[in-house]
Amino acid sequence: DSENVVIGLVGRGIQSSRTPGMHEREARRLGIGYSYLLLDFDRLGFPDAAIGDLIAAAEIAGFHGLNVTHPFKQAVIPVLDVLSPEARAIGAVNTVVFAGGRKEGHNTDGWGFAESFREAMTGASMGCVAMFGAGGAGAAVANALMEMGVGRLFVLDSQPGRASDLASRMGALFGGRVETWPDPAAAVRMADGIVNTTPVGMAKYPGTPFDTALLTAEKWVADIIYFPTETELLVAARTIGCRTLPGIGMAIYQAVRAFELFTGRKADRRAMADHFEAA
Ligand code: SKM
Incomplete structure (x- = not known):
């Protein structure tokens, strides 16, 4: 018509x-x-x-x-x-x-993340994931990760109150498998995979959301920023040998x-x- x-x-x-x-x-x-x-x-x-x-x-x-x-x-x-x-x-x-x-x-943000993840990250270990950022995008990604079967999700945010709010809301939906974690270093060390949902890594907010020296090659790293296509975090992770997922998907x-x-x-x-x- x-x-x-x-x-x-x-x-x-x-x-x-x-x-x-x-x-x-x-x-x-x-x-x-x-x-x-x-x-x-x-x-x-x-x-x-x-x-x-x-x-x-x-x-x-x-x-x-x-x-x-x-x-x-x-x-x-x-x-x-x-x-x-x-x-x-x-x-x-x-x-x-x-x-x-x-x-x-x-x-459609959560579905978008999940679909992009399913397409490019087949076989990635979902036992334990650390997610940086508990804003609107973080909520969508947390929900998507839990629906994809993550065993334990650590939520971290520069505003601890935001992290605990999101963790308790998601925890209620997913049987307490979502927690806040005060210490980023410990969270990254324990995690099989790490997701950045903060704006850190965009041109306006240069840097990485955590110390990338904590990464080891067997961890996967996802960023939801798509401009730049490959953030400083993803460059560091790729250099270490981690599997990476950019935000473009x-x-x-x-x-x-x-x-x-x-x-x-x-x-x-x-x-x-x-x-x-x-x-
Ligand atoms: O959720 C999306 C939205 O649908 C479109 C958009 C954009 O074009 O900048 C960004 C995201 O918030």
Whole structure:
């Protein structure tokens, strides 16, 4: 049909996002009319408090859905009518679908991480994992790791209160197998694998989330940062001989799942990866 799908990305500082390009290119490939707009609160000069009004306005204006990013993934929840089980477990929404007069909240970040991990890290030991960062992305990754069968998850954050909040929320869902760990060195030593969900390693936050001298070759290391493609942490880990997973897969797969929720059509993963490079 000739329907035009209209989607927006709601957040701050999103001008260099590759998500619009991935969605629009995939839609073009499938012959779907599709516009993916940036609704950047920084550019628009809106206060955070306007988020509820913006969601309501987008629905009235005929948008089919929205992706939601920093700093609104939690703030949108109160204005939604229903949450997917995943979004509820994670406590954050990155995908809003307007369907039949209802605002549905989904989270495709956790699935994106899991899918990227399953694809590239077959056979990686899941006994004990240390995760740095207990923010919104950390919640999605923690939920994904536990659903993939991690035996014990240590959550670490520079704000200990955030780590213990996430650990107790996840611990309640996964029978106490999620704990905070005060000592990063001990956590890394005990872990089979380490995941970074902090911003440390992005250009704005140079460095590594822990002392990479603690790594040994049999540990695997994943980062969810995708810009730069290979963070300082991953370079150090690769040099030591660790198996590594960069964040690009999660960035692509969150869009794959969101596209499917918005359109009801399957996105081609290979094509989406090409779109990511081209976007
Ligand atoms: O969860 C994703 C979101 O769907 C899109 C995005 C982006 O394009 O910057 C980042 C993540 O928060």
